Amino acid sequence: MASSSPPTAMKEEGDYANWAELPPELTSSILHRLGAIEIVENAQKVCRTWRRVCKDPSMWRKIVMQNLGEFGDTYYEKLCRYAVDCSQGELVEISLCHFATDSLLSYVADSSSNLRSLKVAKCYEITSEGLMEAVSKLKLLEELEVSYCSVSGESLKVIGKSCPNLKTLKKNCVGYRRPRDECDDVALAIAESMPGLRHLQVFGDRLTDAGLNAILDGCPNLEHLDLRQCFNVNLVGDLEKRCLERIKVVRRPNDSVHDYPFDATVNDVSSDDDDYLYGFSDVDVMSEDEFYYDDASDNSDFDPYDYY
Amino acid sequence: MSESDPDMMKPETMKSYIWLQTSDGSVQQVEQEVAMFCPMICQEVIHNGAGSSESHAISLPQRVNPDMLSLILDYCRFHQVPGRSNKERKSYDEKFMRMDTKRLCELTSAADSLQLKPLVDITSRALARIIEGKSPEEIRDIFHLPDDLTEEEKLEPLKNTMDDPRIRLLNRLYAKKRKELKERERLKNVEIGEHVDERSVDDLLSFINSRDPKTSKGKKKSKKKKDQKIDSSNDREGPEDFHDKESHDLHSKQQGVEETGSSMREVPEDDIFMPKVAGSEDGDIDDEIDPAMKEMLDREVEDFARRLNSNWVCSLGQERRPVHFSINGNRTTRQHIGQSSGHN
Numbered sequence: 001m002a003s004s005s006p007p008t009a010m011k012e013e014g015d016y017a018n019w020a021e022l023p024p025e026l027t028s029s030i031l032h033r034l035g036a037i038e039i040v041e042n043a044q045k046v047c048r049t050w051r052r053v054c055k056d057p058s059m060w061r062k063i064v065m066q067n068l069g070e071f072g073d074t075y076y077e078k079l080c081r082y083a084v085d086c087s088q089g090e091l092v093e094i095s096l097c098h099f100a101t102d103s104l105l106s107y108v109a110d111s112s113s114n115l116r117s118l119k120v121a122k123c124y125e126i127t128s129e130g131l132m133e134a135v136s137k138l139k140l141l142e143e144l145e146v147s148y149c150s151v152s153g154e155s156l157k158v159i160g161k162s163c164p165n166l167k168t169l170k171k172n173c174v175g176y177r178r179p180r181d182e183c184d185d186v187a188l189a190i191a192e193s194m195p196g197l198r199h200l201q202v203f204g205d206r207l208t209d210a211g212l213n214a215i216l217d218g219c220p221n222l223e224h225l226d227l228r229q230c231f232n233v234n235l236v237g238d239l240e241k242r243c244l245e246r247i248k249v250v251r252r253p254n255d256s257v258h259d260y261p262f263d264a265t266v267n268d269v270s271s272d273d274d275d276y277l278y279g280f281s282d283v284d285v286m287s288e289d290e291f292y293y294d295d296a297s298d299n300s301d302f303d304p305y306d307y308y
Numbered sequence: 309m310s311e312s313d314p315d316m317m318k319p320e321t322m323k324s325y326i327w328l329q330t331s332d333g334s335v336q337q338v339e340q341e342v343a344m345f346c347p348m349i350c351q352e353v354i355h356n357g358a359g360s361s362e363s364h365a366i367s368l369p370q371r372v373n374p375d376m377l378s379l380i381l382d383y384c385r386f387h388q389v390p391g392r393s394n395k396e397r398k399s400y401d402e403k404f405m406r407m408d409t410k411r412l413c414e415l416t417s418a419a420d421s422l423q424l425k426p427l428v429d430i431t432s433r434a435l436a437r438i439i440e441g442k443s444p445e446e447i448r449d450i451f452h453l454p455d456d457l458t459e460e461e462k463l464e465p466l467k468n469t470m471d472d473p474r475i476r477l478l479n480r481l482y483a484k485k486r487k488e489l490k491e492r493e494r495l496k497n498v499e500i501g502e503h504v505d506e507r508s509v510d511d512l513l514s515f516i517n518s519r520d521p522k523t524s525k526g527k528k529k530s531k532k533k534k535d536q537k538i539d540s541s542n543d544r545e546g547p548e549d550f551h552d553k554e555s556h557d558l559h560s561k562q563q564g565v566e567e568t569g570s571s572m573r574e575v576p577e578d579d580i581f582m583p584k585v586a587g588s589e590d591g592d593i594d595d596e597i598d599p600a601m602k603e604m605l606d607r608e609v610e611d612f613a614r615r616l617n618s619n620w621v622c623s624l625g626q627e628r629r630p631v632h633f634s635i636n637g638n639r640t641t642r643q644h645i646g647q648s649s650g651h652n
Contacts, residue, residue, distance in 0.1 A: 019451040021371055021417040033436035045444040045462045047453040
């Protein structure tokens with residue numbers, strides 16, 4: 001071996017982990033992995049150095065928050081607002097699952113005109129109008145996901161026209177096999193207003209062949225198209241050829257859902273099944289909290305979950 | 309790999325070596341393909357032509373001590389081999405990461421200074437996993453970080469919830485309690501007065517307790533609990549820590565006995581009580597007590613607010629096992645609050 005000194009390296013006094021050696025950028029990237037809630041509730045309260053790092057706007061360029069049911073919606077809303085405030089307008093990417101409201105979206109949109117990516121999933125309180133109003137302020141938006149939230153074709157059209165840079169759209173919902181329900185509103189809205197689209201995922205949508213053709217007409221730059229569980233689309237013959245020749249990756253209606261991030265249970269109800277929980281899979285909607293819910297609570301600011 | 313290694317002379321084993329110098333001054337040779345896996349070293353070799361001989365060894369950054377260098381080189385040696393599968397690499401990484409926290413910190417730092425991104429990534433992830441789910445105090449312990457924040461800073465951002473009606477109620481109750489305690493001090497020598505005071509304070513406390521949704525069926529319940537509490541509060545050391553501490557504090561003022569019961573407070577508030585109890589001149593005591601008592605009460609309000617916050621937040625989510633959440637303080641506290649709700 002070389003002439004090195006024995007590996008009892010430079011130890012500080014005592015036998016403890018030496019965080020001090022880590023530069024702020026590194027501390028920042030490590031703490032960022034904890035997620036918004038842990039950063040605000042714990043990391044920020046450890047010591048002065050960490051607090052400085054946690055309060056720096058660069059920590060808040062990307063916010064990912066998911067309501068896992070530990071606290072009520074109000075808490076997540078408040079925390080999200082706090083996080084958005086911390087970003088001081090530098091917010092670039094935000095992803096909210098299971099708790100946002102129209103007013104929160106509006107708050108985000110008003111303070112973050114530089115937003116490039118907005119994802120909302122299972123935010124049952126968001127209305128189509130609320131979404132439209134907020135998103136139409138985000139002129140630089142490149143990526144939008146609206147999964148399992150209500151958004152009409154009309155709203156999508158307004159969004160498309162307000163966000164010329166939109167390259168990725170994901171609008172996912174529960175797949176319908178029966179009762180057969182056809183609707184090209186979403187498809188037509190996309191075709192009319194989102195010419196720059198490269199990546200489109202409309203899992204579970206009720207579009208028909210006509211809608212698909214419209215999309216192919218209106219979105220010449222499509223590279224990735226996910227049509228899984230779009231059971232009204234019959235991807236054969238010319239239509240199939242058209243898709244495959246222009247688009248690099250096509251996920252067909254009956255393709256595997258193993259890599260789909262949400263529950264992919266299909267709504268498949270025969271007409272005499274009246275009591276079926278219509279619209280969303282139980283697995284998605286229910287959380288353990290329902291079992292703990294004590295309706296004797298006299299707290300008026302506590303919102304019970306909106307279960308169907 | 310040493311200079312006098314005869315193998316180095318043989319043409320067949322004539323590999324290229326890079327010379328590296330760590331901050332302690334020691335120098336070593338490393339196989340070129342291994343060393344060049346580090347972007348920082350790679351740059352030095354290519355742009356500055358360094359590392360070709362012992363006298364031109366590449367000076368490694370301060371944060372890379374020989375121990376860490378050895379680890380990093382092991383990592384590089386494994387990963388620079390092209391044919392390996394992702395599965396193999398991942399498996400190696402998992403085993404590689406098994407080390408104590410101190411070394412993990414050092415390694416992260418060293419890897420960062422050598423710009424070895426993949427290693428920085430996995431070490432960062434490992435550190436984040438250690439931090440995850442722990443309270444600020446626990447984190448401070450593990451990484452030996454200083455406790456240099458003010459109480460106020462530790463309460464953020466839930467301080468913003470001061471406009472919450474429950475917090476306002478709490479403040480009002482505390483104002484009332486402050487008054488009560490002052491009254492009590494004046495009446496300290498009068499046995500008769502105490503009962504009445506105690507009752508009203510317990511009333512307050514049980515009312516606050518009753519805000520816990522797991523048990524509360526509204527205000528009526530607190531009246532029932534109030535009676536229970538007066539009887540049992542003396543004996544109970546159990547889960548209802550903060551409530552008991554309150555009534556114990558008050559008792560100690562009467563009895564002049566230092567309470568040993570449940571204490572999760574870091575502040576030795578009993579000490580504050582002691583001198584008060586000793587003296588008996590009302591006039592003097594009033595003057596002395598106020599600032600000290602005020603300080604004590606301030607701390608209690610803070611503590612209360614903290615606990616109420618954690619209770620409040622938990623209650624919003626229909627309190628489940630409070631595993632992750634903690635504003636401040638230790639796990640014991642939270643668990644007690646969680647359990648106490650069941651005992652009301």
